[in-house]
Amino acid sequence: MGPLAEGGFVLRRSLVLVAALVAALIVAATALAAGVTVRVEGKTQTIFGSVPAKVDAANALQALDLASTLGEFYYQLTHSSFGDYVSQIGKYPAAGSAGWVFKVNGVSPPVGADKVTLEDGDAVLWYWAEFGPNGGPPTLELKADGKNCYRVTSYDDAGKATAGSTAVLHVDGRRITTPLGRGCVGAHRGLVRAYAVGAVRSNSVK
Known part of the structure; x- marks a missing residue:
């Protein structure tokens, strides 16, 4: 086999390996996703899913991202030393003791939205909250x-x-x-x- 032929073989083999890797990643991501519902409640009105919509998401942040695509609304993710957090959904940015938080099955997880692993049937709720001495709103x-x-x-x-x-x-x-x-x-x-x-x-x- 000549150098050109050998080089072509190596290139084709590399492309096959890359394609296989991409396919494996897609399968893995699909396997990680769970069938959940998502709803987004704004400061003054419902932003998305008053009747919770069904999506396939691996974590609470992905559920919000999918909802933003389906509902065509804006959200902003801010990077900080404590990790990424949602600093704005729709019109209102987080400010002072008020901002955007989430619950899964009625509970506020102690970790970031991208760290929450969802399971089939979970209910994800994103909402505007104003915090006081006793925490956020029910x-x-x-x-x-x-x-x-x-x-x-x-x-x-x-x-x-x-x-x-x-x-x-x-x-x-x-x-x-x-x-x-x-x-x-x-x-x-x-x-x-x-x-x-x-x-x-x-x-x-x-």
């Missing part, structure tokens, strides 16, 4: 509980659940209180959501 979760009835649960930063007894259900222009965290709205056409003063609004449920 987040509300709404679930159907019987015909035209709904149950509201409030979660603190640690994921401790309590009945959302002060929440109000909004549907079709009506407002219904939730004694003991449960309320019935009667026949309705629109989506139902729960709101409470000082809390992050809930997901929407039909």
